[in-house]
Amino acid sequence: MKQKQLCILGSTGSIGTQALDVIAANPEELRVRVLAAHGSVSLMADQIRRFHPDFAVLTDATAARTLQHLVGKECDILSGIDGLRAAASYGPVDTVLAAMVGYAGLEPTLGAIAAGKTIALANKETLVAAGHLVMESARQHGVQILPVDSEHSAIFQSLRGGRKEEVRRLILTASGGPFRGYTREQLHHVTREQCLHHPNWNMGPKVTVDSATLANKGLEVMEAHWLFDMPYEAIDIIIHPQSLVHSLVEFCDGSVMAQMGLTDMRLPIQYAFSWPARYDCAFGHLDLVRAGTLTFEAPDLDAFPALRLAIEAGKAGGTAPCVFNACNEVCVQAFLAGRIAYTDIAPTIATILDAHKPISHPSLEEIAAADQSTRIDTEQVLQKI
Ligand SMILES: NC(=O)C1=CN([C@@H]2O[C@H](COP(=O)(O)OP(=O)(O)OC[C@H]3O[C@@H](n4cnc5c(N)ncnc54)[C@H](OP(=O)(O)O)[C@@H]3O)[C@@H](O)[C@H]2O)C=CC1
Ligand SMILES: CC(=O)[C@@H](O)[C@H](O)COP(=O)(O)O
Ligand SMILES: [Mn+2]
Numbered sequence: 001m002k003q004k005q006l007c008i009l010g011s012t013g014s015i016g017t018q019a020l021d022v023i024a025a026n027p028e029e030l031r032v033r034v035l036a037a038h039g040s041v042s043l044m045a046d047q048i049r050r051f052h053p054d055f056a057v058l059t060d061a062t063a064a065r066t067l068q069h070l071v072g073k074e075c076d077i078l079s080g081i082d083g084l085r086a087a088a089s090y091g092p093v094d095t096v097l098a099a100m101v102g103y104a105g106l107e108p109t110l111g112a113i114a115a116g117k118t119i120a121l122a123n124k125e126t127l128v129a130a131g132h133l134v135m136e137s138a139r140q141h142g143v144q145i146l147p148v149d150s151e152h153s154a155i156f157q158s159l160r161g162g163r164k165e166e167v168r169r170l171i172l173t174a175s176g177g178p179f180r181g182y183t184r185e186q187l188h189h190v191t192r193e194q195c196l197h198h199p200n201w202n203m204g205p206k207v208t209v210d211s212a213t214l215a216n217k218g219l220e221v222m223e224a225h226w227l228f229d230m231p232y233e234a235i236d237i238i239i240h241p242q243s244l245v246h247s248l249v250e251f252c253d254g255s256v257m258a259q260m261g262l263t264d265m266r267l268p269i270q271y272a273f274s275w276p277a278r279y280d281c282a283f284g285h286l287d288l289v290r291a292g293t294l295t296f297e298a299p300d301l302d303a304f305p306a307l308r309l310a311i312e313a314g315k316a317g318g319t320a321p322c323v324f325n326a327c328n329e330v331c332v333q334a335f336l337a338g339r340i341a342y343t344d345i346a347p348t349i350a351t352i353l354d355a356h357k358p359i360s361h362p363s364l365e366e367i368a369a370a371d372q373s374t375r376i377d378t379e380q381v382l383q384k385i
Pocket of ligand 3: 149150151220
């Protein structure tokens, strides 16, 4: 089997560091060629010493200079968006893991696709903001987009059980987050610390807050729409608090295929790297007797309106999903900075989406403009809170 040559965009984050665990566990099959992140100097220095990339990138110029000083001749450090572009399109690389957080992942992912790289996609915001452009570009360049997000990896694997035209619906599972079962009244009193304590997954702060508002599941519905070319009406959500069934596919004959596994992102990351093969797992195995009872329930769209708003934005299409995403990113940052309450997030998204007139089939420039103006408009709404 040919060794895969990898570029990791977002190597210092939750997905990035777990991807490096997978690579360390499979040294014959996987090799790091480029590492990229924003400003985490000492962690990146450690990663360079362990994985010996051809070069590394920190987009923050000051951090990049400090890192270059630290690692000396051992590795060249590039910076800025030019550094990211160079990483995403680097000749010897065949697979790019898109594991940066947020809209910032869009341009390098498009760059990697244009350079013909296979994409292992964790960065869901990329597909939410510009799914039509990303998928079209992937088609044009003959590029495979392999899902890393646990639900989408589960659907990708379950789809092997039948043909595309035989699929009746996709069923995304959601843990329900730390506030599952809370009433709207109870949600007024939740704290940042509670929000950052996900019941099942240890993830970066942005996706953890999104899980607590259920905006994450809304983003994932849009991600599934683009990845699997399914209409919104054929994508359902069920709450599954144990997060062991990662998602399901129902076929026309009533058969339902589910994918199960440990709540460990190294498994779907490894599958995206190993596909179409599978490598042995070095991270443990699911014990269903120990897991015990698996339960399922309907989502509460009244208590968690961000999910309903995301699905509405997805159905409206055009620039609406990009606007949903940009507003949500600004709100989550403001919430993490202690500027707004948890219960300010969904009403702010509703205000911004109400005022937005979607442009259909937007170009990349129109997407970038919608993202920028939404960030400014959202700040103005937040100033009044
Ligand atoms: N964590 C998880 O388990 C899961 C995550 N995802 C998705 O994967 C993506 C990454 O999530 P996660 O790993 O949790 O996020 P983290 O916040 O843990 O890590 C984000 C990474 O992106 C880098 N980064 C941030 N901004 C920039 C930028 N402007 N330019 C270059 N690099 C940047 C960070 O670098 P630095 O450290 O230097 O700031 C860091 O390496 C998200 O889209 C998330 O929704 C999906 C499923 C599960
Ligand atoms: C691990 C992963 O894929 C996350 O996106 C996860 O889905 C978050 O859990 P929720 O189901 O609570 O959103
Ligand atoms: Mn997920």
